[in-house]
Structure formats: C-alpha cells, structure tokens
Amino acid sequence: MKHRDEQVPILEFNNVIAYRNDTKVMDQFSMRIDQLQHTAILGPNGAGKSTFIQLLTHQLHPLATDDDTPPIRVFGKDHWVVSELRKRIGIVSPEMEYEILHNLKHGRTNGRGVVITGFFSSMQLFAHHSITDEMKRKADRTLEMMDAGYLADRMFNRMSTGEARRVLIARALVTDPDVLVLDEPTTALDPVAREKCLQWIRNIAQQGTSVIIVTHHIEEIIPEINNIVLLRDGKTIASGPKDKVLTSKKLSTVYGHPLRLKENNNGHYIELNQDAS
Numbered sequence: 001m002k003h004r005d006e007q008v009p010i011l012e013f014n015n016v017i018a019y020r021n022d023t024k025v026m027d028q029f030s031m032r033i034d035q036l037q038h039t040a041i042l043g044p045n046g047a048g049k050s051t052f053i054q055l056l057t058h059q060l061h062p063l064a065t066d067d068d069t070p071p072i073r074v075f076g077k078d079h080w081v082v083s084e085l086r087k088r089i090g091i092v093s094p095e096m097e098y099e100i101l102h103n104l105k106h107g108r109t110n111g112r113g114v115v116i117t118g119f120f121s122s123m124q125l126f127a128h129h130s131i132t133d134e135m136k137r138k139a140d141r142t143l144e145m146m147d148a149g150y151l152a153d154r155m156f157n158r159m160s161t162g163e164a165r166r167v168l169i170a171r172a173l174v175t176d177p178d179v180l181v182l183d184e185p186t187t188a189l190d191p192v193a194r195e196k197c198l199q200w201i202r203n204i205a206q207q208g209t210s211v212i213i214v215t216h217h218i219e220e221i222i223p224e225i226n227n228i229v230l231l232r233d234g235k236t237i238a239s240g241p242k243d244k245v246l247t248s249k250k251l252s253t254v255y256g257h258p259l260r261l262k263e264n265n266n267g268h269y270i271e272l273n274q275d276a277s
C-alpha cells in the first residue's frame, strides 16, 4: 500500500494558458484530480490532450499568471526536478513508443532493458547508467505482473504492438509511481489485445495506483474511472463525477456533433445521431 497525503491533490491546473509556437493551445484550462480518483480526460482530435501531457511532464510550460498563483501544481508542488517527477508519474504514450523504437535503431534493447530505462527516466540505456541486479529483478517482476515475463529477453523491435504496449506499461510502473497516465492506451491493438490491455489497466487501478486515461475513445473508460474531464479547444467543457459529466448532451458539445451515449456489458460507447446535420 502506498503512503500518501490524501489531502494533497495529484494535479491542479488553474486557468492554464499555454502556447505551442505562436498558437494558443490551452486557454484557461482548469481541472483537479484528487488522490484515489481515476480520471479520463476526454476530447476530440486537436482538443489539447497531448498538450496536457507535455505540460504535465514539463516538456511545455504554461504562461505565468498575473498574480503569481502557480498555474500547475503536481502533488501540491509547482516546482519539480523533472527526473523525480517522472518516477512518481508513469506515462505511456504513442510518442514514447515511437521514440523508444527510433532510439533502438542505434542499439539493440530487449524488454528488460526498455523497462529498466524507467529507472533513469530516459528513452534508452547509456553507458553511464549503472544498472543494479535489484533493478533487473524489479524489471522482471514488473514484466511478470503484466503477463510479459517472456518478453524480458526479446528485442523490443521484434514485439507485436500489443506486446510492446505491455512492456511500456511495465516501464511506467517499475518505479512504483503514484499515478499512471495512459495516452490512448488501446490505439492500434486488435480486439483481443485491446480487451486484455483494458483488463491490466483495471487491475492496476484496483491495486491502488491512480489511473489517468487521456483519450478520444469513450470505450477506454474502464469502470474504475470515477472522474471525467471534457476538453475541447484547450478549454474545460465540464469536469466532475462520471455520472454527472458523461452524458449524451455534454459529449455532443465536446465532440461538436449530436450523439447518444450507450452502455453495454463492455462499458460505454457512442452512436452518432444520423438525423442531425
């Protein structure tokens, strides 16, 4: 069980304004995620989801506020040593998958090696990284937790997309983070791999790690998610408990098209209202 100060929110974004090049891509974006909440940040293409992740990892910085209130606080603090922050927030994103594969062109790394990069908050292993036996054992244990022990010695660029995704989730979990952030976790997975991936994420959430899923796929909202943030054009359209925010009306607003929210045994999905123009 993790030791946490349950009074301190995991994340607070207060009227965040952010630019990419000269374009304003976050415009007064506010939200809060408390400890023990599992959250989906949902929005259409271009809503600002990748921007949110870049702000979270300090790859991008928000504009300072007029009154010096910190626009972003993570675990109650507005200043972090990035490598320390990355150990407390495990992230899995398509960009990371791409970057690790790209780096592998310059060297061969197996599943264990990819997981070990999580200890160094890096995308590849360098000669100066001193890898301990305990790190190797922890990497193997974390892979086994994801039913991926058999991938420890397999080269990363010889894995299927589903296998690589599991290894990246293990990489994100190897430092026992408080929070796991998943950017469109089931993209490019076949239906079986997708269901398995969602089941592992459910297990992780049930074991006490806060999960944040950033996505435009309603289907990725696992039952454990109890907090929803709807994002469009860099602004918060709505946020709060799932039963209040995940409605046909609010989703129609966020996606800019009339639609109906449906639910079956597998979870939520949407149907477009074809009568609407």
Ligand SMILES: Nc1ncnc2c1ncn2[C@@H]1O[C@H](COP(=O)(O)OP(=O)(O)OP(=O)(O)O)[C@@H](O)[C@H]1O
Residues within 6 Å of the ligand: 020, 021, 022, 023, 025, 043, 044, 045, 046, 047, 048, 049, 050, 051, 052, 216
């Ligand atoms: N480097 C950039 N320079 C200028 N504008 C950018 C840049 N990158 C993204 N944007 C713009 O910022 C806005 C938010 O983009 P972002 O990638 O965060 O959205 P997203 O929700 O992740 O989209 P998707 O679901 O398509 O990945 C978009 O309008 C996009 O065109």
